[in-house]
Amino acid sequence: MSQVWKEYQEKNKDRFLEEMLELLRIPSVSARSEHKSDMIKCAEAIKDALLASGCDKAQVMETGGHPVVYGEKIIDPNKPTVLVYGHYDVQPVEPLELWHTPPFQPTIIDGKIYARGSADDKGQFYMHLKALETMVNTNTMCTNIKFIIEGEEEVGSPNLAKFVAANKDLLKADVILISDSALLSMDTPSLDTGVRGLSYIEVEVTSAARDLHSGSYGGAVANPIVVLSKMIASCHDENNHITIPGFYDDVVTVSDEERALINKAPFDEEEYKKEIGIKELWGEKGYTTYERTGIRPTLELNGIWGGYTGEGSKTVLPAKATAKISARLVPNQSSEKITQLLLDYFRKIAPSCVTVNAFEHHGGEAYNTPIDSKGYQAASKALETTFGKTPIPVRGGGSIPICHTLEKELGTQIIFMGFGLDNDGLHSPNEKYNVENYFKGIETIPYFHKYFAE
Amino acid sequence: MSQVWKEYQEKNKDRFLEEMLELLRIPSVSARSEHKSDMIKCAEAIKDALLASGCDKAQVMETGGHPVVYGEKIIDPNKPTVLVYGHYDVQPVEPLELWHTPPFQPTIIDGKIYARGSADDKGQFYMHLKALETMVNTNTMCTNIKFIIEGEEEVGSPNLAKFVAANKDLLKADVILISDSALLSMDTPSLDTGVRGLSYIEVEVTSAARDLHSGSYGGAVANPIVVLSKMIASCHDENNHITIPGFYDDVVTVSDEERALINKAPFDEEEYKKEIGIKELWGEKGYTTYERTGIRPTLELNGIWGGYTGEGSKTVLPAKATAKISARLVPNQSSEKITQLLLDYFRKIAPSCVTVNAFEHHGGEAYNTPIDSKGYQAASKALETTFGKTPIPVRGGGSIPICHTLEKELGTQIIFMGFGLDNDGLHSPNEKYNVENYFKGIETIPYFHKYFAE
Numbered sequence: 001m002s003q004v005w006k007e008y009q010e011k012n013k014d015r016f017l018e019e020m021l022e023l024l025r026i027p028s029v030s031a032r033s034e035h036k037s038d039m040i041k042c043a044e045a046i047k048d049a050l051l052a053s054g055c056d057k058a059q060v061m062e063t064g065g066h067p068v069v070y071g072e073k074i075i076d077p078n079k080p081t082v083l084v085y086g087h088y089d090v091q092p093v094e095p096l097e098l099w100h101t102p103p104f105q106p107t108i109i110d111g112k113i114y115a116r117g118s119a120d121d122k123g124q125f126y127m128h129l130k131a132l133e134t135m136v137n138t139n140t141m142c143t144n145i146k147f148i149i150e151g152e153e154e155v156g157s158p159n160l161a162k163f164v165a166a167n168k169d170l171l172k173a174d175v176i177l178i179s180d181s182a183l184l185s186m187d188t189p190s191l192d193t194g195v196r197g198l199s200y201i202e203v204e205v206t207s208a209a210r211d212l213h214s215g216s217y218g219g220a221v222a223n224p225i226v227v228l229s230k231m232i233a234s235c236h237d238e239n240n241h242i243t244i245p246g247f248y249d250d251v252v253t254v255s256d257e258e259r260a261l262i263n264k265a266p267f268d269e270e271e272y273k274k275e276i277g278i279k280e281l282w283g284e285k286g287y288t289t290y291e292r293t294g295i296r297p298t299l300e301l302n303g304i305w306g307g308y309t310g311e312g313s314k315t316v317l318p319a320k321a322t323a324k325i326s327a328r329l330v331p332n333q334s335s336e337k338i339t340q341l342l343l344d345y346f347r348k349i350a351p352s353c354v355t356v357n358a359f360e361h362h363g364g365e366a367y368n369t370p371i372d373s374k375g376y377q378a379a380s381k382a383l384e385t386t387f388g389k390t391p392i393p394v395r396g397g398g399s400i401p402i403c404h405t406l407e408k409e410l411g412t413q414i415i416f417m418g419f420g421l422d423n424d425g426l427h428s429p430n431e432k433y434n435v436e437n438y439f440k441g442i443e444t445i446p447y448f449h450k451y452f453a454e
Numbered sequence: 455m456s457q458v459w460k461e462y463q464e465k466n467k468d469r470f471l472e473e474m475l476e477l478l479r480i481p482s483v484s485a486r487s488e489h490k491s492d493m494i495k496c497a498e499a500i501k502d503a504l505l506a507s508g509c510d511k512a513q514v515m516e517t518g519g520h521p522v523v524y525g526e527k528i529i530d531p532n533k534p535t536v537l538v539y540g541h542y543d544v545q546p547v548e549p550l551e552l553w554h555t556p557p558f559q560p561t562i563i564d565g566k567i568y569a570r571g572s573a574d575d576k577g578q579f580y581m582h583l584k585a586l587e588t589m590v591n592t593n594t595m596c597t598n599i600k601f602i603i604e605g606e607e608e609v610g611s612p613n614l615a616k617f618v619a620a621n622k623d624l625l626k627a628d629v630i631l632i633s634d635s636a637l638l639s640m641d642t643p644s645l646d647t648g649v650r651g652l653s654y655i656e657v658e659v660t661s662a663a664r665d666l667h668s669g670s671y672g673g674a675v676a677n678p679i680v681v682l683s684k685m686i687a688s689c690h691d692e693n694n695h696i697t698i699p700g701f702y703d704d705v706v707t708v709s710d711e712e713r714a715l716i717n718k719a720p721f722d723e724e725e726y727k728k729e730i731g732i733k734e735l736w737g738e739k740g741y742t743t744y745e746r747t748g749i750r751p752t753l754e755l756n757g758i759w760g761g762y763t764g765e766g767s768k769t770v771l772p773a774k775a776t777a778k779i780s781a782r783l784v785p786n787q788s789s790e791k792i793t794q795l796l797l798d799y800f801r802k803i804a805p806s807c808v809t810v811n812a813f814e815h816h817g818g819e820a821y822n823t824p825i826d827s828k829g830y831q832a833a834s835k836a837l838e839t840t841f842g843k844t845p846i847p848v849r850g851g852g853s854i855p856i857c858h859t860l861e862k863e864l865g866t867q868i869i870f871m872g873f874g875l876d877n878d879g880l881h882s883p884n885e886k887y888n889v890e891n892y893f894k895g896i897e898t899i900p901y902f903h904k905y906f907a908e
Contacts (some may be wrong), residue, residue, distance in 0.1 A: 031766035092768055098664070126728040136524070153622050155766055196669060200767045209731025210552070211882040212884055215650060215782055215852030216636075219752030220743045222736040225777070226690060226755050232680060233687035277663020280807040291675045298673030302770050303761035308778060312485030312609055313654045313815040315780055316756050316881045323679070324762060326769055328669055353734040361767040398669030399485075399769070427770050428665040 002139045002385075002430060005446050009130075009439070017435065017444065019314030021125045023088075024106040024115040030089035031126065032067055039066040041224020042088050046149055047071070053129040054136030055147070061167075063159035066151030070170065073132060074144045080453055083145040083173035084411065085402075086125025086180065090117035092429045099430035105349070106384045111435045118433035119424035124179040125149055127419065129437060131445035140446070142453035146173055150402070153180075156200070157402040164409045173412050175375040178403075179441060181396050181418030184265055186436070189387040191379055192396035192416035195403055196297070197329030197366035199339040203228070203346045204276035204322040204357040209295025209331050211307075212317040222353040224321040225306045231349055232323060236297055239285035242299050244345045252332045253293045262290050265392050275423050290384075297338075298328045324361070328399060335363035335401075367414065375452065377417040381446035386440065398426075419447065456839075458592045459900055463584075463893070470896065471889065474580045474757070476899065477542075478560040478569040484520055484543035484609045493520040493605050496542050500603055501525070504729050507583040508590030509601070515621075517613035520605030524624065527586060528598045534907055535598040537627035537866065539856075540579025541607030544571035545881045552883035565889045572887035573878035578633040579603055581873065581892060585899035594900070596907035600627055607634075610654065610816020611856040618856075618863045627866050629829040629906060632857075633895060635850050637720055638646030640890070643841040645833055646850035646870035648822035649857055650751070651783030653793040654815040657682070657800045658776040659808050665761075666771040676807040678775040679760045680899020686777060690752055693739035696753050698799045704785045708749045716744050729877055731820055748843065748849030749809045751792075778815070782853060789817035789855075821868065827868040829906065836871070838900035840894065852880075871902065 009016070028042040030036045043060045050058035050071030058071035061285040066089060074081075091115050093103040101107040106115035113123065128147070135141045148171060150160050164171060184190040205224040212221060237243050266290060269281065283292040290300070306321030308314035325346075327338055343358045350356040371374060371393050396416065403414050419441035425431045482496040483489045497514045504512035504525030512525035516530060520543060528535075547570050553560040560569035567577065582601070591594045602625060604614050638644040659678040666675060691697050721743060723735065737746040739746040746752070760775025761769035771782070772902075783790055797812045804810040823830060825847050837845040850870065857868050873895035879885045 024849060031764070031768065033765070063554070080724060084587070091770075092762065092764055092766075094762065094764055111475060153854055154768075198769070200670075200769070207736075208734060210879065210884070211881065212730060212753075213880040214754045214756060214780060215850075216747060216880065217730065218754040218782055218851070219734055219746040219750060220737050221730065222734075223755050225758045226686060229683040229686035229758075232683035236680060274670065276666060276675065278661060278675055279809065280676075281674065282661075282807045283674050292673040293670060296673060298880070300668045300672040300769075300771055301677050301761065302668060302685070302768060303763045303772070304679045304683075304775060305759045305763040307645070307755065307757035308546065308548065309757045309759040309776075310485070310546055310548055313489070313656075313778060313780070314485065314547075314608075314881060315654070315754075316489075316545075317754055318757070321758060322763075326668060326738075326767070328672055353732070353736045355733065393531075396669075398667060421596075422670060424666065426667040426670065427768060428667065430664070438695075441903065 001140045004140065007132050008134050008138050009442060014132045014178055014412065020123055020438065023122050023126060024117055025104055027104045028089050028151065029092050030152050031092050031207045039089065043067045043069050043151060046088055049129055050147060063163045064349065067157040068151065068163055069149040072145065073136065073141065075141045079143055081146060081173040082449060082452060083146045083148060083171060084125065084128045085176055085178045085406065086149045087121050087151065088149050089151045089154050091122065091154050095429060100430055105392040111410065112432040113435060114430055114432045116431050118431055119420040120188050120426040120431065121180045123433040123438055124419060124441065127179060127441035128445055130442045134442065135446050135449065143449045146171065153400065155359055156364060158362060160402050161405045164406060168409060171410055175412040175449065176261065176406055176412050178400065178416050179418050180400060181398065181416045182420035182422050182424065183418065184392060184394065185421065188266055188392040190265065190381045190394045191376065191383065191390055191391045192418060193393045194368035195366065195396050195398055195400045197333060197335045197364055198326060198399040198401055199329065199335050199342055199363045200326040200361040201339060201342050202322065202324050202361060204320055205350065205357045206320040207353065208319050208322040211319050212256045213313040214317040220315050221317060223317060225318060227351060228321040228352050229240055230322055231346060232301060241284055242280065244341060247342055250333045251297060255373060258444060261290060262294055262395065265394055267291060270340065289365060293397035297330050297333060300326050302326055307383060309392065329366050333366065333368045335365050339363050362401065364399055365404035367403035369414055373413055375413055378448050378451035379415050379417045381451045382444050385447050386444045388398055455594050455904065458594065459588050462588050462895055463896060466588065470584045470636065474577055474892065477576050477580060479558055480573055481558045482543050482605065483546050483677035484606050485546050490616050493543065497521045497523050497605060499604060500542055503583055504601060507587040514747050517617050517689065519613040522605065522617055523603040525601040526599065527590065529595045533856065534599055535600060535627040536903060536906060537600045537602060537625060537630045538579065538582045539630055539632045539860065540603045541575045541605065542603050543605045543608050544574065545608050547612045549883060554884055566886040567889060568884055568886045570885050572882040572885055574875040574885065575634045577887040577892055578873060578895065582899055583631060584896045588896065589900055597757055597903045600625065607854065610818060612816060613855050615859045618860060622742055622863060625864055625865065630866050630868040631901060631902065632824050632854065632868060632870050633872050634854060635852065635870045636874040636876050636878065637872065638846060638848065641836045642720055643843055643845040644832065644848045645837065645845045646872060647847045649820065649823055649850050649852055651787060651789045651818055651820035652780060652853040652855055653783065653789050653796055653817045654780040655793060656776065656778050656813055658774055658811040659804065660774040661808050662773050665773050667744055668769040668771040672771050675771060678808060679772060681716035681805060681808050682777055684754060684776040685800060688803060694736065695738055698795060698859045704787045705751060705784055713745060716849065717742055719744060719848055742857055747851035749784060751784050751787060754780050756780055782851065783820050785820045785822050787820065791820050793817050816855065819858035821861065823868055823870065829867055832902050832905035833871045835905045836898050840898045841900050
């Protein structure tokens with residue numbers, strides 16, 4: 001089949017790219033209420049694209065939040081069914097001034113598509129539509145294919161669990177396939193074997209009822225920035241170990257064998273530092289970089305603000321200071337439990353001179369997939385076919401909060417077959433996706449279906 | 455004379471108020487470059503008001519920054535001369551959403567004039583123009599009066615020292631009179647005997663060259679918010695004593711007698727807490743609230759920001775975090791020395807995994823005035839005349855960075871005769887100045903001139 005696929009894809013290359021760029025032009029930022037109509041516009045565009053790519057049926061389906069797009073191409077109920085999961089929502093684009101090109105005007109420079117959502121995840125899930133089109137139009141379909149493309153992944157999929165529970169029959173499949181992760185490199189193909197869980201909270205510290213003059217009141221009234229800083233400073237010890245009591249309680253010790261396997265992946269420290277512009281590596285003592293982002297839970301400050309943040313100076317004693325704080329979790333840690341632990345911690349350590357308002361943003365459980373499953377083997381063979389090398393299994397650092405629920409509700413294992421690169425700048429200014437990777441994904445995906453059907 | 459002053463002021467009351475409100479409508483924010491033309495507009499308006507109030511001469515004078523307005527009414531070179539200092543620039547208004555009325559549309563509610571600059575300092579220096587007008591139009595001038603109204607007080611008067619040095623003859627006077635401070639209350643009149651010095655710096659901590667995905671890189675790259683928080687947390691110990699080495703080196707011990715005098719001023723802890731909405735008092739162990747804001751140096755966080763600060767959540771590992779930090783200084787501490795100490799401290803304690811960019815905003819020396827001087831005695835008698843009580847001498851917590859330089863360059867002592875109240879909300883949203891205080895100031899000022907000329 002490889003020859004007909006190749007020919008079809010070669011002939012339709014330009015259109016495949018242009019269609020995806022069109023989708024990147026819709027500013028589907030799920031976190032911002034002002035983009036509500038863009039979310040609907042984006043969902044409708046995907047529905048149309050699913051039909052145009054060969055689905056028999058496609059529809060925009062309501063949830064309590066942003067809609068889900070469902071599509072399917074059923075060739076034979078007796079054949080295996082692959083459910084493709086993806087998300088059409090994107091992260092906010094701020095700080096906007098750091099973008100070299102407008103985030104919603106995709107711009108190709110040196111083979112890289114710069115746009116918010118190019119790698120995460122529009123450019124990646126769209127590969128599956130073009131792989132479907134390839135198979136449909138070359139009469140080479142060997143599995144049924146279903147699509148569930150959601151609009152709330154970047155805000156923790158608050159409505160998807162309910163949607164999945166209510167649509168179990170519709171979503172029934174033999175395997176779930178997700179392209180929302182990265183390869184180690186184009187020379188070192190890899191497959192993620194899991195995602196980390198997430199707990200995300202916000203902590204607001206209030207001292208006075210209003211901003212005060214720092215000369216009249218400074219020294220006599222607690223400064224909420226100082227108080228919040230002390231609270232944040234207390235979370236990591238000198239070995240960068242998290243000190244919040246109970247945080248590591250449910251972390252399962254990873255075997256020496258698995259740690260050895262993880263550290264087999266090539267790692268060039270100088271290249272890594274140069275790539276992201278850091279002076280030194282950092283992290284929990286006793287672990288390598290891959291271990292720190294793969295098998296260990298972490299605690300990050302995602303944002304902080306308080307007082308005067310404009311040009312010049314203002315001698316103000318601010319009334320409040322706020323921080324956004326999140327933890328990445330590993331298997332066996334409960335997101336709900338850790339969220340509660342974090343909330344309790346920040347409420348408890350606050351001195352009595354301030355008021356703390358701590359609340360949850362969203363969370364999700366970690367998920368791990370076995371490498372001896374039929375799905376993993378099909379993905380591994382597919383990458384081997386198009387890259388010429390067996391992919392390395394790696395633990396992914398990111399989170400797809402819904403994975404745990406998907407498997408629980410549908411009883412179906414998840415396979416992570418992503419085609420991004422670590423330097424795609426997900427969630428950052430100047431997010432990009434390489435044109436080469438986009439086409440490599442479209443080339444590889446049909447093989448997954450072929451091997452999975454065998 | 456008191457009767458003719460009273461009659462004149464009563465007759466012109468409404469106009470006196472309306473003229474001042476007109477000045478409050480000009481958004482003269484010195485820290486923001488977009489207000490450059492407003493600054494010039496404001497200076498011109500003051501020049502016109504000085505002439506209309508009875509000055510023989512008034513002019514807008516260039517400096518390296520925002521202009522200075524000079525005015526004078528010379529009645530007799532052999533009479534004593536009073537130099538009135540004030541400033542027409544105001545603090546930024548952010549956070550704007552906390553204002554109940556627009557900051558540059560003065561609104562009178564329950565006898566309070568809500569507007570940025572109402573108390574600090576337009577409403578206060580303008581009293582001197584209306585006191586001048588009162589004396590000129592009732593033929594009761596007994597001193598010469600000069601005015602120097604600057605436009606950069608809120609940004610540390612960076613160009614005024616040079617201006618003063620270049621215009622020593624023009625500014626020659628026997629006393630400098632400043633209304634830019636507060637009374638303990640309308641029932642307990644007071645006179646400030648000094649201002650604190652100031653050092654103001656900004657510290658920017660950078661880890662990576664760009665914002666990173668907190669899942670892919672969190673735990674493996676230093677988080678600049680965590681690093682900055684730890685640096686801030688290190689500045690105060692558990693007794694709220696500042697731990698920066700050398701910070702207290704030049705602080706002169708205040709005698710038990712002076713401390714006793716300071717603590718004689720009435721202080722109602724419950725009222726104080728209620729007024730500003732705090733749960734508890736806070737501060738350096740071993741000192742009372744008045745001592746903490748009067749005789750002790752302090753270190754405040756005026757602002758902090760980094761990462762995602764918008765609605766909802768974003769799982770980002772930010773590239774940088776920044777803080778605005780200032781210290782209030784007491785007599786004998788050098789602003790330049792403390793600024794350097796702070797810059798060195800933050801540069802030195804930063805871990806090697808981050809880059810620190812620390813720089814100075816502005817500073818100024820502390821200033822103290824003796825209470826046995828002719829000027830202080832004239833002010834004390836003036837307040838006694840109109841309030842019916844001898845004012846209490848208090849150490850002010852705020853800073854007027856140029857005081858030290860004014861005395862040094864001109865050899866002239868400064869008298870602080872302010873008519874604000876601590877709850878005026880200087881530098882805060884909803885800054886206000888009471889109509890009653892404005893007229894009380896206009897009533898009191900002529901007596902200062904009378905007693906000073908005696």
